[in-house]
Amino acid sequence: MRHEDLWSIGELAEQAGVTVKTVRFYSDGGLLHEASRSAGGHRRFAPDALERLRLIRSLRSLDLSVPEVRRILDEQGEWGGALEDAVAGRLRALGSELRALRWREAALRLVQECPPGERAERLLLIGSVTTPPSTAPLARFWRGWLPPRMPARSISAFLEAAVPPPPDDPEPVQVLAYARLNALVTRPCSGAERPQPEAHRVARADRVAALYTGLAEAYELAGTQIRRDREPGAGEALDGFVAAYASAYGTRDTPGFRRLLSGRLATDPRLDGYWDLATVVLTAPGGPPEPTPGSAHDWLLEALHAQNTATA
Structure with missing residues (x-):
């Protein structure tokens, strides 16, 4: 040239x-x-x-x-x-950046909209979690709560149901709920504050995984009934719930066992605060409450108690 x-x-x-x-x-x-x-x-x-x-x-x-x-x-x-x-890598990075910005925006709105007297507490709460928040503290909490010697596959399945994923585009109330969940599971506590439920500890060690698998199926069926706004009652969900415990105990599903199970579950420690917050995190703004393992368990326990009362 x-x-x-x-x-x-x-x-x-x-x-x-x-x-x-x-x-x-x-x-x-x-x-x-x-x-x-x-x-x-x-x-x-x-x-x-x-x-x-x-x-x-x-x-x-x-x-x-x-x-x-x-x-x-x-x-x-x-x-x-x-x-x-x-391009794919940049899209992934941009998605993460956008999620972080949405969480930061919702956190700012949370502080802006709350009464002045509550701002200090809320600032401490939201400042204790990452943006967007990590699910690791919640997973660690449940790993410490679950019975020992559970197969990794069973643990993963339980964590998937018990640990709510952070919404991609949260409302301020969901940011607050997730921050409170984080505070709940990371606060110092003694073993007496979150013991393994008695109904689970008496189950045979070699059948614990089967117990949780059966409960997961029952909770899913109960969740369907909850979404349909059905009252707690007899049916496939309750039968599966009882069968999971009966199998873990090495016994049969009888009216006597159902009465025994109802009493045992009624006195077990509860984690209502966790499940209430998880419901807020999972529920779309303006939508009906999203079922959780906790609300499904309560629905099934109420159904079991009602059935026992009717047949007494």
Whole structure:
């Protein structure tokens, strides 16, 4: 190519509408290739450098890093894996950033809308969790509560049901509920404050996993009834609930066992505060309360008590 057909760094910068410093940065970084150097050592660029420079600027406008842009350009215009990977990675990062911003906005609204006398307490609560919050403290709480020697698969299934995921676009009330959940599970407590329920501790050790599996199925069935606003009563959910305990105890489902189970469950320690907060976190604003394992357990226990009373 003739020397007079080449552009100086200033001419290329002017054509592209950028600064000379920008062109030099991309040239020094190996993204923009010079065609030659003048006798005085000045860079000269071929006209096709303008298209490449515009492409670099477009990729950078998507917040892609210089190394990512280099990998994309190295594919020789095939627009294949490097571009797809970079865009997918940026979308994931942007999604996380947007979730964090939504949580921060809801937290700010929470402080703005509450009475002045409550702001100090709420600031301490929301300041104790990450943005968006991590579910790790809740999972640790339940891992300490669950009986020992449970299979990893059973633990994972229980945690999926018991640990509410933070909403992507929360309302202030949900931010407050999650912060209170975090405070509830991280406060110092003695073993007496959260003992394993007696009804679970008397179950045979080799059948504990089956107990929780059966309860999960019963809770799901009960949740369906709760969403339909059905009163607690006999049916598949209650039968599955009782059968899970009967199997764990190595006995049969009889009227006598149902009375024994009702009494034992009624005196077990409760975690109503946790489940009440979890319901707030899970429930869409303006929607009906979303069932939790806690509310499903209460529904089933009430159904069991009503059945025992009717057959006494």
